[in-house]
Amino acid sequence: MVDEKDNEKDTHGPDETGKTSRASTSTNDRPDDGHFSINDPETFATNIAKVVEQAGKVASAYLNQRRNGMDAHTVDYVNQMARTFGEVAHYWSSDPARAMEAQTRLWGRCLDLWGASSRRMMGEEVEDVAFADESDLRFKDPEWQSSPFFSFVKQLYLIASQWANEMVSDAATIDEHTRHKAQFYVNQIFNALSPSNYVMTNPALLRETLESDGENLIRGMQMLSEDIQAGGGNLLIRQTDTSVFGLGENIAITPGKVVAQNDICQLIQYEAQTEKVLKTPLLIVAPWINKYYILDLNERKSFIKWCVEQGHTVFAVSWVNPDESLKDKTFGDYMQKGVISSIETIRQITGEERINTVGYCVGGTLLSAAAAYLAATKQDWINTITLFAAQVDFTEAGDLKVFVDEEQLAELERVMDAQGYLDGMSMGNVFNMLRPNDLIWPYFVNNYMRGLEPFPFDLLFWNQDSTRMTAACHSYYLRKCFLENALAEGTMELDGVRLHLSAIQTPVYCLAMKEDHIAPARSVFKGCKLFGGPVEFILGGSGHIAGVVNPPERGKYQFWRGAPPEGALSDWLEAAQETKGSWWPDWHQWTIAQGTTRVEARPIGSAQFPPIEDAPGSYAKQTY
Numbered sequence: 001m002v003d004e005k006d007n008e009k010d011t012h013g014p015d016e017t018g019k020t021s022r023a024s025t026s027t028n029d030r031p032d033d034g035h036f037s038i039n040d041p042e043t044f045a046t047n048i049a050k051v052v053e054q055a056g057k058v059a060s061a062y063l064n065q066r067r068n069g070m071d072a073h074t075v076d077y078v079n080q081m082a083r084t085f086g087e088v089a090h091y092w093s094s095d096p097a098r099a100m101e102a103q104t105r106l107w108g109r110c111l112d113l114w115g116a117s118s119r120r121m122m123g124e125e126v127e128d129v130a131f132a133d134e135s136d137l138r139f140k141d142p143e144w145q146s147s148p149f150f151s152f153v154k155q156l157y158l159i160a161s162q163w164a165n166e167m168v169s170d171a172a173t174i175d176e177h178t179r180h181k182a183q184f185y186v187n188q189i190f191n192a193l194s195p196s197n198y199v200m201t202n203p204a205l206l207r208e209t210l211e212s213d214g215e216n217l218i219r220g221m222q223m224l225s226e227d228i229q230a231g232g233g234n235l236l237i238r239q240t241d242t243s244v245f246g247l248g249e250n251i252a253i254t255p256g257k258v259v260a261q262n263d264i265c266q267l268i269q270y271e272a273q274t275e276k277v278l279k280t281p282l283l284i285v286a287p288w289i290n291k292y293y294i295l296d297l298n299e300r301k302s303f304i305k306w307c308v309e310q311g312h313t314v315f316a317v318s319w320v321n322p323d324e325s326l327k328d329k330t331f332g333d334y335m336q337k338g339v340i341s342s343i344e345t346i347r348q349i350t351g352e353e354r355i356n357t358v359g360y361c362v363g364g365t366l367l368s369a370a371a372a373y374l375a376a377t378k379q380d381w382i383n384t385i386t387l388f389a390a391q392v393d394f395t396e397a398g399d400l401k402v403f404v405d406e407e408q409l410a411e412l413e414r415v416m417d418a419q420g421y422l423d424g425m426s427m428g429n430v431f432n433m434l435r436p437n438d439l440i441w442p443y444f445v446n447n448y449m450r451g452l453e454p455f456p457f458d459l460l461f462w463n464q465d466s467t468r469m470t471a472a473c474h475s476y477y478l479r480k481c482f483l484e485n486a487l488a489e490g491t492m493e494l495d496g497v498r499l500h501l502s503a504i505q506t507p508v509y510c511l512a513m514k515e516d517h518i519a520p521a522r523s524v525f526k527g528c529k530l531f532g533g534p535v536e537f538i539l540g541g542s543g544h545i546a547g548v549v550n551p552p553e554r555g556k557y558q559f560w561r562g563a564p565p566e567g568a569l570s571d572w573l574e575a576a577q578e579t580k581g582s583w584w585p586d587w588h589q590w591t592i593a594q595g596t597t598r599v600e601a602r603p604i605g606s607a608q609f610p611p612i613e614d615a616p617g618s619y620a621k622q623t624y
Helices: 040-069 072-093 096-121 148-169 176-192 203-209 214-231 291-297 301-309 331-350 364-377 398-403 406-419 425-433 441-449 456-465 470-483 521-528 569-575 584-593
Strands: 254-262 267-270 276-278 282-285 314-320 355-358 384-388 506-511 535-540 558-561 576-580 597-599
Touching: 040 214, 040 282, 040 398, 072 096, 072 148, 072 406, 072 521, 096 148, 148 176, 148 364, 148 535, 176 384, 254 314, 267 331, 276 535, 282 301, 282 364, 282 535, 291 301, 291 314, 291 456, 301 314, 314 331, 331 355, 331 364, 331 470, 355 364, 364 384, 364 470, 384 569, 384 584, 398 425, 398 569, 406 470, 521 535, 521 584, 535 584
Parallel strands: 282 314, 282 355, 355 384, 384 506, 506 535
Antiparallel strands: 254 267, 267 314, 276 597, 535 558, 558 576
């Protein structure tokens, strides 16, 4: 679930790893010698034959699944694209004048490019017809500009992609959901078709291939075959070297014990590291999409460890990685047996009536629903609510809404009902598609064109350690939140109780991330106005993961604090005060302001809840 639209490449760059990963090392950084020649023709020919042999293995791994009839979901996705593009095409083709205009836009620019390129081949100095954005790293190699051929290829690609986007944006009669889907699909297609992704149309890749006599392609085809096999016939792009990481060894190593568990989750209590601790304990509810240890990656990047060091008695929910036996576990089950059961357990272990709570992403959505449930049933168990990049109003939920309409949801429910869950790879692909030029195509080029293994990176190890979602819970979440917006509208019912966010009088610390594509800042801002009590809205720098996992010691990014959340986010931000660095200390000060009393450090568990096993627990280690 990685989503950072950040300038410093948090998902695979030097600021996260301490060194530049091979996945982020652009072939564009090579020197421009303007010379393309085969180093050893005989070796090159032999290696190309080996590439063809490896390509056969790739095709076999891919087609095996298709022969077994296991690709219905992909077929449905392609059909969705075809129907969506059909509506756009109908607008332009249904009127002769519009059809002529569409063709004129494209062919006119192509003719301009042909003319400019011809003059350039004759030695004239001519200006480009199409320009890449300055932030587009795909076309930084000097050959994209200096070589007439590669310049022509680049500009032709840019003209076609710009034209396709215009066809979608200017189709006046299609509804906004269809336009949103079409725009998303266009971007996916043209990101895939970029000439920077392929050897013959990328000068740096071509140069590297010729210099190595094609050795890079042999390694790349072998890795491609392995990744298709690892994905069960679908491509599971390796983003990091997972072999160097182990849960409880160098990932999720903050000392703690599992003190309670059921078929939905384990509850972990962390060992105190201060003599005195805050009287009010803290519960962290992570999303069940991916695993909880995103907040306990390692000693340098652990929000959980940092909270323990500040004197919090920290508990965390670690969700089960469900199989088909849990297909009927609902959103209500996750609320009752996950959040509310954990709160009850913490109250019994610590003897405290009220606790502080944190919910991250969909964990924050569930926590908000649980808080509304407790408010409706007059159970005053929550002292504070903190939401990290969590939505409760889904009207502006961003590109994820592309995947949610009645037709697509019905098909997804059919798939989930057949297998009992949504597999983690499907959700991982969705999140990767939100940022394909960061999470798909750099790795495609690095792994399969250059034949390089990506560097070990803890965040991407977590990103690939995906989890399944039960059919009943995921269906309810998509329908009630994305499709009906029931939590915001006050129409959601769980266990016979109507939920109203306005009934929640508990103080709320609501954190949105400025460059978040999963929980867009404007969506989080809109939702935080629905709570009935005081709300502190904070806007952090960077994206869904890097902005949250941002220890103070690193001195990265910034956050904005301002007036209560009213009006538009842009207006709020204009008047807000920017502070450099992490928001973690700001949150801690806000939390202790709601209760400063400290007591002697607590032991782990109790007579009623003795420790079961060491953190991170067996649920976090479940894989399929």
